[in-house]
Amino acid sequence: MISLLLEPFTYEYMQKAIWVSALVGGVCAFLSSYLILKGWSLMGDALSHSIVPGVALAYLLAVPYAIGAFFAGILAAFSMTLVKQKTKLREDTVIGLVFTTFFALGLLLVSINPTSVNIQAIILGNILAISNEDIYQVVIISAICLICLGMFWKDLLAVFFDEAHARSIGLPVQLLKIMFFTLLSAATVAALQTVGACLVIAMVVTPGATAYLLTDRFGKMIVMSVLLGSLTAAAGAYLSYFLNASTGGLIVTLQTALFLLAFLYAPKYGLLKARRSLHQKTEKA
Amino acid sequence: MLQPSPILLNLEKVGVTYPNGHTAIENISFTLQGGTICGLVGVNGAGKSTLFKSIMGFVKPTSGTVTIAGLEVKTALRRNLVSYVPQTEDVDWNFPVLVEDVVMMGRYGYMGFLRHPKAADRLAVQDALERVGMAAFRKRQIGELSGGQKKRVFVARALAQGGKIILLDEPFTGVDIKTEDSLILLFRTLAQEGCLILVSTHNLGSVPAFCDQVLLVNKTLLAAGPVETTFTEENLAKAFGGMLRHRKLAGSDLHDDKDHRAVTVLTDDESALVFYGHQGDKKIISPEGGGDGSP
Numbered sequence: 129m130i131s132l133l134l135e136p137f138t139y140e141y142m143q144k145a146i147w148v149s150a151l152v153g154g155v156c157a158f159l160s161s162y163l164i165l166k167g168w169s170l171m172g173d174a175l176s177h178s179i180v181p182g183v184a185l186a187y188l189l190a191v192p193y194a195i196g197a198f199f200a201g202i203l204a205a206f207s208m209t210l211v212k213q214k215t216k217l218r219e220d221t222v223i224g225l226v227f228t229t230f231f232a233l234g235l236l237l238v239s240i241n242p243t244s245v246n247i248q249a250i251i252l253g254n255i256l257a258i259s260n261e262d263i264y265q266v267v268i269i270s271a272i273c274l275i276c277l278g279m280f281w282k283d284l285l286a287v288f289f290d291e292a293h294a295r296s297i298g299l300p301v302q303l304l305k306i307m308f309f310t311l312l313s314a315a316t317v318a319a320l321q322t323v324g325a326c327l328v329i330a331m332v333v334t335p336g337a338t339a340y341l342l343t344d345r346f347g348k349m350i351v352m353s354v355l356l357g358s359l360t361a362a363a364g365a366y367l368s369y370f371l372n373a374s375t376g377g378l379i380v381t382l383q384t385a386l387f388l389l390a391f392l393y394a395p396k397y398g399l400l401k402a403r404r405s406l407h408q409k410t411e412k413a
Numbered sequence: 414m415l416q417p418s419p420i421l422l423n424l425e426k427v428g429v430t431y432p433n434g435h436t437a438i439e440n441i442s443f444t445l446q447g448g449t450i451c452g453l454v455g456v457n458g459a460g461k462s463t464l465f466k467s468i469m470g471f472v473k474p475t476s477g478t479v480t481i482a483g484l485e486v487k488t489a490l491r492r493n494l495v496s497y498v499p500q501t502e503d504v505d506w507n508f509p510v511l512v513e514d515v516v517m518m519g520r521y522g523y524m525g526f527l528r529h530p531k532a533a534d535r536l537a538v539q540d541a542l543e544r545v546g547m548a549a550f551r552k553r554q555i556g557e558l559s560g561g562q563k564k565r566v567f568v569a570r571a572l573a574q575g576g577k578i579i580l581l582d583e584p585f586t587g588v589d590i591k592t593e594d595s596l597i598l599l600f601r602t603l604a605q606e607g608c609l610i611l612v613s614t615h616n617l618g619s620v621p622a623f624c625d626q627v628l629l630v631n632k633t634l635l636a637a638g639p640v641e642t643t644f645t646e647e648n649l650a651k652a653f654g655g656m657l658r659h660r661k662l663a664g665s666d667l668h669d670d671k672d673h674r675a676v677t678v679l680t681d682d683e684s685a686l687v688f689y690g691h692q693g694d695k696k697i698i699s700p701e702g703g704g705d706g707s708p
Contacts, residue, residue: 165508282528286518289508292499296469297522297574298491344554346509 136369145255148266149379150362152322153331155273155315157357160336161350162308166288169333170220171309174227176316176328178204180234183250183320188241194265194317201313204230231325253324253376255365262321269318273311284308285346322361323376331357334383341387341394356386419482421447421578421609422468427477429463437463441477441634445626447577447607450600452614452624452640456653459631461613465580468611469495481578493522496576498567500583506556512566513551516541519573534573541572544599561592568596572603579603581612585619597623617679620644646677653679 136142163172182200186193204226212222234250248254258266277284287294287304294301312332319328339353364379371378392399428439438460445451455461466472467479470486481489489495496519519541520534530538542548545565550558555566564584571579579600585593600610600623612624620627620640627644629635629652636648662676 165505279527282521285510286521289510289515289518290499290504292469292471292497292503293518293570295471296490296495296497296576297493297519298487299521340509344509344511345514349509 136366139369141256142365142369144258144263145365145368145375146362148258148263149255149322149365149375150358151270152266152315152319153335153361153379154354154358155270155277156319156328156331157335157353157355158274158277158350159308159312159315160332160334160357161339161346161353162284162288162336163312163332164336164340169329170223172312172316172332173329174208174223175201175204175313176320176325177227178230179313179317179320180231180250180325181237182234183317184234184237184241188237192261192265193320194269194314197317197320198313200230201317205309205313249324250320251325252374253320253322253327255322255375256368258321266318266321269314273315273318276307276311280304280307281350322365323379327376327380330380330383331361334380334387335360338383338387338390341390341397344396356383360386419447420444421482422611423480424468425478425480427464427467427474427479429460429467429472430475431472436632438467438630439476439633441630443628443634443637445609445611447609448604449626450604450610450612450624451626451628452612452620452644453628453630454614454617454620454644454649454652455630457615459652461630462582464630465582465613468578468580469497491522493574494577496571496574496579498564498571498579498581498584501560501563501587503582504555504563504567506563508555510555511551512547512553512555512558513538513542515555515566516551516569516573519570519575522574537573537575538569541569544572545569546595559589560587561589564588564596565592568599577607578609578611581610583614583616584612585614585616593619617649646679649679 136146159172163169179197179200182196182198182203183193184196185200186196189196208222208226211217211226212219215222217225249257283294283299283304286297287299287301291301294304316328316332319331323331335353335357336349338356339349342352343349360382361379364382365375367373367382368375368378390398393401395401422443422445424441424443427441428436430436430439441464453461453464463472467474468481468486470479470490479486481494484492484494516538517530517534520530520537521528524530524534539548542551545568547562547565547569550562550566555563558566564587568581568584584596588596600612604610604625614620621644624640624644626638627640628637629643629648631652631654635651636643662678664671664673664675667676
């Protein structure tokens, strides 16, 4: 029995899949704590889809995919700002417009050059087949993200909580925001291979949302979110060995399951707690 | 003899034109010293918030200069000379931060690289919370507070920051009367300690109650000076144009004797309710229509 449970660890590709997933899951979860507070979840979705043409082009030109993805992400963010500034369209319209355009462009590129890249791998992810070069990229991106976030997490909180005050204490607000979105683009690139472009959004939303229901302190929320993100990602990769199922699908399903638990049983903000206090009130009355 | 307070805030012909061509303020010059509570009064859209933003370096004046204690705005901010108390609506109260976390943010400018609080920072936070009477609430999530308590937390953050200039944006909106009184008392103490308190408001009634200087703005500076001489009916009419509800109650409206003194009621959004007369024989006078009826 135990040998069966340990079996995935005897394969190198499974070991890699598990720890790379955990790393990416943790980084995305860190970012998710900020995203969900600002209502920017859609931004994460938009970014992850917008980088597809960049990845396709990078494969075509045989440069590291992270570079292509990164420039596509920046270009998408720039286009969104431009369209928003020059028109009266609302933000969600602009986001929807730009990211579908980029995504379509990506599909088009791949269909014209069908042999150059496996688009399946971008959209759905395939962590089990990750190459060593890709692992280096993911590790570098994750390390940079974790270092920056670790150093500036309080500054970022101050900026997102009250920008005016952040300025009044002399924080470089604009620079910090740019840093955050750069890290977000980089992290979504890293997460592409684990869960694919479609499910990246879950990685940068769900762990934060779950942790938010469990605590009133931002520091604790980050720790919980990162733990949830890493553990579910590792567990998803691990379980995919036995179930022979999509890693991305499993990771996100696990994350959602934990969210539902928090939604029902969270000590302060859970549904059952709300019910109970409502009952107590009506009984007293 | 008292030493003249040092000049804390100096605006020299400041103008702001936004990239879309809209000129929010132009040619505004004034000088304010420490130890003052100054009201910044004007209609909505008169450029009050633009003026605040240019003092805090959010918008760069397209003309003129702002100096704070003789320094450029950027340098002054880095030295924590300016504290800002936002409007209650400007803050997302669902953030997972506790009262003490918010006040601690006022100390970030003093902390090192990783913003790790030292004993002095904790002391400043404790002290600030005590001064606004919120020490008992330090472990509460901010969303659980009442309007007045929320405001006091943000004033505490400004105190913890220790700015010489404190900017307050509509400090009494959504605040109970008890908090308003205690805040006014606190502002007076801070002014005595040498702070300059600049309050943006369209709550006219509160201005004579606690300001000693007033700036009347409508795109440009219409009048500036001590409240007694500047906060006059004439200047307010200039500042507000036809935007104010205005009702003059002459002596003959109010009583039958020969006293010619009149009561003037000015308000902006809400209509004022004015009682006049003795207990039991009270007249309710509607400053709107002018009709007076018995209850």
